[in-house]
Amino acid sequence: GESVGLHLPTLSVQEGDNSIINCAYSNSASDYFIWYKQESGKGPQFIIDIRSNMDKRQGQRVTVLLNKTVKHLSLQIAATQPGDSAVYFCAEVAGNQFYFGTGTSLTVIP
């Protein structure tokens, strides 16, 4: 039968393992990138950002990598915890234009 709804990419990881969530962006003019986390029933929450003049940025337990050559962005979460279970969105900004990806659903297995 016909499927309905978005089919989010899913990622399941064991608690304590590292997680890598990937995002491909489309606009070569995008110069600012953001990762958001959305827990069930809540709004997207800012995690970390990176500007196009950088290729790596680290936060607390999270690292964002930017590869402008292939227009690829990744979010690495170290020592993944059950509280990290959520949908993760990347967003690209080009001037006043703001584009969200469809998201990746991360499930952490205790």
Next chain:
Amino acid sequence: DAGVIQSPRHEVTEMGQEVTLRCKPISGHNSLFWYRQTMMRGLELLIYFNNNVPIDDSGMPEDRFSAKMPNASFSTLKIQPSEPRDSAVYFCASRFGSTDTQYFGPGTRLTVL
């Protein structure tokens, strides 16, 4: 910092009724965004304001939708008349400057019966 405030958090209404969603952005932020999120389409930008002026409303589905920002601390999104297909979670977000990140409110879950 209270963050972006939205009200109501939940709204259930009948088809044909007018619905008004409200948003208070973070103080000092000069851009405000309205989004709709559904399982079918994900997160969609409806409209955004810069310094209280609507800049891009190309995402507004149809004339039944309208948004206003009478001052820097308040915005409304109105649907009149509402239809069942308008059922979704509506998010408001604000940001400071043109390249800073957007900060989202908790959303309003709208159900149109």
